[in-house]
Amino acid sequence: MSAVFVYSLVGIGLFNLGLYALIIYPHLLRKILAVNIMGSGVFLVLVALAGRTASGVPDPVPHAMVITGIVVAVSATALALVLMLRVSAATGQPELPEEK
Amino acid sequence: MDPDNNNSTLFRYLLIAVLITMTAGLVYALLSLPLLASGLSFQVTQNLQLSGVENPVTAVLLNFRAYDTFLEMGVLLLALLAVWSLGTLPKQRETAPGEVLNSLSGLLIPILVLMASYLLWVGASAPGGAFQAGSVLAAAGVLLILTGWQLNEKLQGLPLRFALVAGLSIFMAVGVVLMLFGRRFLEYPPSVAAALILLIEAAATVSIGITLVALFSGGRPESEQQ
Amino acid sequence: MNWDAWLPLFIILISLLVALAIFPLAEEKVKTRISLNLGGALLKLVLVGFMLWGVYNGHHYETRLPFLPGLDLVLRADALSMLFVVLSTGLWFLTTVYAVGYLEDSPHRSRFFGFFSLCVTATIGVALAGNLITFLLFYELLTLATYPLIVHRGTEASRKAGRTYLIYTIGGGALLLIGTIWLYSLSGTLEFTTRGFLSAVDRSHHPALVIIFVLLIAGLGVKAALIPLHGWLPQSMVAPAPVSALLHAVAVVKAGAFGIIRVVYDVFGIEFSASLGVTLPLAIVAASTIIYGSLRALFQDDLKRRLAFSTVSQVSYIVLGIAIVGPLATIGGLVHLVHQGVMKITLFFCAGNLAETLGIHKVSEMSGVGKRMPWTMVAFTIGTLGMIGAPPLAGFISKWYLGMGALEAGQGWVVFVLAGSSLLNAGYFLPILYAAWFKEPVGNWPAERSFGHYETSLALLLPPLVTALLAVLLGLFASAPFSPYSWSQFITTLEYAP
């Protein structure tokens, strides 16, 4: 089994770990981190599988996609963090308030 | 309904079980993929010389799938708008940055800027490009902020905003101008492709860098309050 | 452009436009509003008369608008629809006059009259509908348009009544919808056609058709107030008198009854439904409704509630007439559609007058009122006698033909039903008359208002007198051309295969 698949399997692992953390932990910072971990997992799969070319030179398109994805992730994270600050400022605790 | 606050162990185990099955399924799906798949690398290498750059990744980013990149600049800007819509800059606490940081930043920032421009330039042929460059630039900016430096009042208004939107607007401008020449949106003529890409990337680099810094500082500057 | 193709649509649009014009009117613009109302009503009356003449001379008025692929909105003026159109248009005019007098200087008149016209739009639409989906459309519109009228007073009671009304009618609408779509998926068409279009459907579907029949009739029975679906009717008595008059004499209840006529004759076809064996159960339901309604009416002290229950029973005469398979009975049912309308609206007008002028709401308060308001009570008397079916009044004609038809169709039991209900009618109406004419007034009236040297304002007095007069004439000159009677004969000859 080639390194490609090892990496991609690790990616899947990260994805699910992140999902678990996202659901279980109430603290917002942890949730945001969890989402990022999931993201990294997806990107890892995306890049790793690109290495399955005969020539050994990896397929560039996924790399481009990953860069795009990363930028999106960064933007989202930034927004999430600021939002978190606002929430904790408004409610006094960095957790999701009860639904209203 | 919302499991966030529900930490009963039962729920935990249930979740774990579900996730494990899901993982298993995904792993199985992955392993079922063919061992060899060239994806699009063939088409890319085929059209590389038309794209105006040698680095395939950059080619995909700024030519073949430039439209994605274009929208993604939009996402970046949007994030900033969103952050700014949430309120103003948290008060800068005036801490003396300390000797090390001061001197270090004094040393580092020029290097970072230099490095950014190098990355930008090299992006055409080797790994590198607008995003890498932009993030390095951002690093410099962050250092500046950490050392308690603040943007000049005069620059905080329109100039700052122009710098922020430069990337996106130039990107779009190029696309539209090309349309005026009867080509499709973002369809570069191979002859000038290299120049156009470089132009876009330069603008993008600046915008990305500044945007990231602005995001880092987490709020719109005071002067925005009128 | 071809007038015949647009006349029906135009007739409907009149009152719609009136409605739209009235809604934004400011409260104090009384004159504009009244002129709009009456103008619309009159114009409509004229056009309908014109159309009536046309239909009689074999003109074919039909408007078609594409609605869904394979389904059009069809407005068609055939003999049957004209019967209902004429009735509702005529009574709309009178009711408008009455309502103007009844509601003067009460709040939200623009809203009231707006929805009032909307109501009539829907009713005419129901009458002119040329296929089941068009019918459905206006039928639901009618539901929605009446709701604001019922809750108009805005009191707790009226809101409750409104809710009940909606629960019943929207539920009924749902049944109707299911039935319609199912029918469509079976037969592929919904066009009303004389003697029905379903006899062609493959035998294997006949059980389904029976279910559909039940669904449709149940959906319509809600508005026609067949038991056990009559619950909303007495409750909605909280509405202002003109509304009760319109609802119970013309719009809602009649729409239901009319729908049943349509379904039995022009969807299933009378012979076919008889062959399906669904008519006898219908007849039984109708008969029991008649008796039940009369019985309940006997024990109501509130005048309007008594009238309401009498409506419950009277409307079922129409259904009964349809369910007895036979030309004469059909004539009886159809003609009663008109007669009951005229007579019942008279009664409600009078009840309204009593309430407005003397604040009388209960039967027990009515002793001696005949001396105070002779004219009103004359009208009232005519109405009640008609209801009882005393010759030579309109009601007599209907009952006579119903009875004849029953015998002709060999269903003698119906005659007993009729006789019984007539006795009951007498039972709950005559005491009122006795009290009104021969008893002495006890003390003074609950809330008296004086209207100069008339017993009440003219706008309130004239309409009931006119309708009462009509009731007499319809009875006397039943065989004149264009009288509902001869018209129903005309229809019947079409509906029954020669």
Next chain:
Amino acid sequence: MVILLPIVAALSCFLWPGRSIWIGLINTFTIVLSVAGLSLQVVEQGAGRYAVGGWEAPLGIALVSDGLSLLMLMVTAVVGLAISVYSSCYFNQDKARHFWPLWMLLWAALNALFLSADIFNIYVTLELMGLAAVALVALAGGKNSLGAAMRYLLVSLLGSLFYLLGVVLLYHSFGTVDMSLLAQRLESSPAVWAAMGLMTSGLLLKTALFPLHFWLPPAHGNAPAPVSALLSALVVKASFYILLRLWLEVFPVASFEAGQLLGLLGAAAVLWGGVLALRQTRLKLMIAYSTVMQIGYLFLAFPLASIAGWKAAVYLLLSHALAKTAMFMAAGNILLYEGHDRIAELDRVAQRLPMTLGAFALAGVSLMGLPPSGGFIGKWLLLEAAIRSGQWWWGIVLIAGGLLTGAYVFKVIGFAFTQSNLPHESRAVPIGMEWAALFMAMLAIGLGFIAPWILSIMDTGSPFGVATR
């Protein structure tokens, strides 16, 4: 290009915040015009395909405009127009400066999404849309809406990641992210099934199908009125649109069982959402739950999986978009006028805000699916499809849903008719806001009269496949 205009608008709004309202309005009209132009072109020349940058798929990104996407663009334009008018009166100067650029970017994202034929590109637009929506929700400020925004953000990120992972699997199995190419190359494999599962569940989360709807009511209930309208009318629909596309084009392998499952969830959503809506005491929350319910309707088409069924779903989608916009606007007016939106205390609205109440009532009629209204057409088509395919029980759900809707709509209207005796101070409602609401409601009704036209548009480029019956 329909996508660029709003971006231009956004940029200029951002650069000159002072004048953002006017820039926004002007651009709104230009956008509407350009959409009209596009639709003209499509109606005349049939579905169009546009390769961005001149690079055809698989290398490049293609935009496709067929009947389905066109209709989505149109409804977006109409709703967008109304919302722009409405918001130009709704927000104060300070909020407006932020609202307009965000809204314009959101609009751009929607248009881009409806036109894109490239599933990775769709991911980007999805994120663009999601972030903008979150920011707009947070715009209301205050504890509840911030919390709601936070939850909404996490949910939407989660959904996007599921979707993205699906995209990854598809790309690596077939070497393309272009829908039509995928459709050609696709053959059933574990990876495909995994991708289908991931993408579907991710989108279901974003579409808030029961039981994944928990985030929607707070988000829609606490956002500013025009934003709630936007979310309910368009944003939620966007992810449904993607789902529809995927199931129609990419995953024809989609099995009968999967369809039935979605149908069941939809039915559950209808009933559950309806009951909860009935139990709400606050108007906006009630409307939000009604959205949950209406989304359920859309999924009833999946088990039928017939062309008629899809069309019915899309028709319901359109009419719901219009009606719900009107309803949220009306709710916004009432909120502004009465200072609260507790249903039990909505006295005097019938007297003082007749237009608003009228809008509410008309929208309600369409939601109930009573004739004549767009809702009725959709319902009729769906019922017909259900009966024809012999799965009449979905029809029962539909009817029951209609009755539930009737119950809660008239609950509100009934209360609004009562005369109030307790005097309370009230604020005037800008006429523009009332008209916008009424306008949308009338459109929702009017949609009941142009069915043949709409249905014929749906057929251009036959996104639902060629008729088989």
